[in-house]
Amino acid sequence: MQRSAAAVSVEVKQVIAALCRLLAATGLECVPAPEHFRRAKFGGGPAVEDQFWQLLANIQQKCGFVSCEPRSQLGGELRRLVAAGLWQTGYHADWIKDLLLALGWLLATGTLEKLLTQRVEQLDKTLILTPSPVNHRLSTELPLDSASVRRLQWLVGSLRHQGRTLLSMQEERTCLLHAVSVASLPSSVSPSSTDQSSTLLRKKGQGRVREAPEGRGEGGLLQGRSDSCLPPLSCPPRLPCCPLAYRLQTERPVRHSSPPADGDQGGTPTAGGLSASQAVELLLQTEALLLERRGRQRLANRTQLQEMIGRLDELVLIPP
């Protein structure tokens, strides 16, 4: 686009003039002349600045951001009023000295449309375009210093990050629980098979749950050892601490992102295999079965330990 600077300047002037007419049409009382907009771009002086302060305050009062009449305010009070109103609209910067920018902010938040709607409703009582506006009156007595606002924003951000941290901790906990489930499986079921599809787990894991009699696995191991020698007294199995679970997790083989070549292990669902929802359902069922089996084994181990300790003289088992 090749436009001369003069053409651009004329267009801008016309746009500003149209904006001034529009602002006046909405019923605002303190609309500066278009020439004052141009002067404001370069500072403009105190007279121009006062006009814009009045305009901003008038806009905020009409939109209901502030409750005080701007004409009744003088100097610093007026500026605090405007700052309070701008803060309501999300304008948290200290640089309200840039009045044109503040006006642009207000216009960008839909203030002009709101003023027009109100004006139309005033002119045509039979036309109800918007519901009764909620009175967002803001007392000018509130301490609206930037430090308080910044601290509030910092606290909100801190809470948000704490939420994320808690979510990540929950993920960690889920992973540890999964590691415990894997560790509680009998040694004949390799950890790698638990990473395969739930179909494989249903075939192998469930079968072993049905076939393995009570007392096998961890409990059976203890029973066998007790025949030859006394096992060292130790606390019943408990959840591994973080480093142990960490090692368990790193020892597991990496899941491949692409489907494995051999399909008899059931692998990740192929194009003709389980859908995601079916796989999730099967995995959840398998997880429930494994947790139940873990609970039964723990109870069996505990019972065996208590029996063994009961047979030993002068020894008392103190469960954790």
Added chain:
Amino acid sequence: MSVVTVQLGQCGNQVGQQLLHSLLCDAQDGQRKELCTASRERFFHQDTHGELVARAVLIDMEPKVINQSISRAARSGMWRYGETSHFSQKQGSGNNWANGFCVHGPAHREVVEELVRREVERCDRLSGLLAMMVWQGGRAPESVPMLLSVSETSTLSPSSSTTSPGRTGPESVIVQNYNSVLTLAHLYQLSDAILVHENDTVHQICSQLLNIKHISFADVNSVIAHQLGSVLQPALTADSQGAYSRNPLGELVSALCCHPEFKLLSVSSIPQVPLASMAYSSFSWPSLLKHLRQMLISNTKMEEGIDWQVRPPAAAERSKPHSRELQHVSGQRAHPRGKDVYSAETAGFEDPALYSSWLSPQEALSVGSPRCLLINMKKVPRWSVTARLCSAPWTAWWAEPGTCSPPEPTSTSTLSLGSQEDFLDSFSSLEQVISSYKELR
């Protein structure tokens, strides 16, 4: 938890390769086994043959640097990049930001998304994405806006942190400032934190502290990698109960970037000593900490040329307008590493005068203690601090008349590929960021 590195452009790919190599060497260099395991799990995964493969995606508009990085990693014999974890085109686009954002981004969105998604899915638990790029430079910046374009329209958002070596010297490309502004404006929306390395500072470290006569990209990358490694390597904290931190990026962001307007981070790392001088140098924690504290107070990025005249104001004077020489920060995170690390006293950093008035030192300062050593620094205490502050040079760059005013409609062909509203939005959002930092007290 794992970190996926996204390496963009020449700088991002070279620094990324050096960073991953440094992290692995540090982890395997006679350190504790737990640290080695934690570091490897964080940045690498193992393939079926037991080889370490980086959790990384390499993106560039030209294949040359990507191929170099891949081959360099493979030659090390310790790790490698994934065979399909890279994307490149056959040609650049003449430093045209809009070309990357409006043309290449949408055109290659699916491919880039797929690459990143694949790496993310390989992670058991994802801590975040670490995008590495240059945001003020001439060579091949299109990959940066391309990724920004993909990120803004994608469900995969690099919402953890980015690192971005920046340069504040004389411009080498005429549209460099525009590229920087547009990139930073978009990064600010997408990222939780932006860690900035200034090339000028790194060059000074290489020439004045490390006594390197002919500074190469490898030297610069090595310094940056050391600084990043000091932040990203697993660390212990007071409440971690003997386990290494599991959520590195989350902890970093939580400690330093709670406020949405303050996301820019910088790293100060000391000592910076040539390897040849190591045997003849002695260090102590009090001396190092004293130097580092003064570096932070006087906004000096390296250990040489510290202005010792700058002092934080006394308690009675804090209500007065503060000295322009003192740069307040809104957070610090310290990573002391080395021998006798528990003897390091951090009380000097708990001075309220160093921080903004709306933050207490307890909230602003966090300390990690990995009890390990960075590479080649076996018996040397080393301290690295991640501090957030607005460095004076580039706010001055922003304030120079005509440097970064919104472009006139006829001034650049970049506008033919984008809308002026996008430019104005980027400029205004960055103006607010700059203003917020200037008001930081």
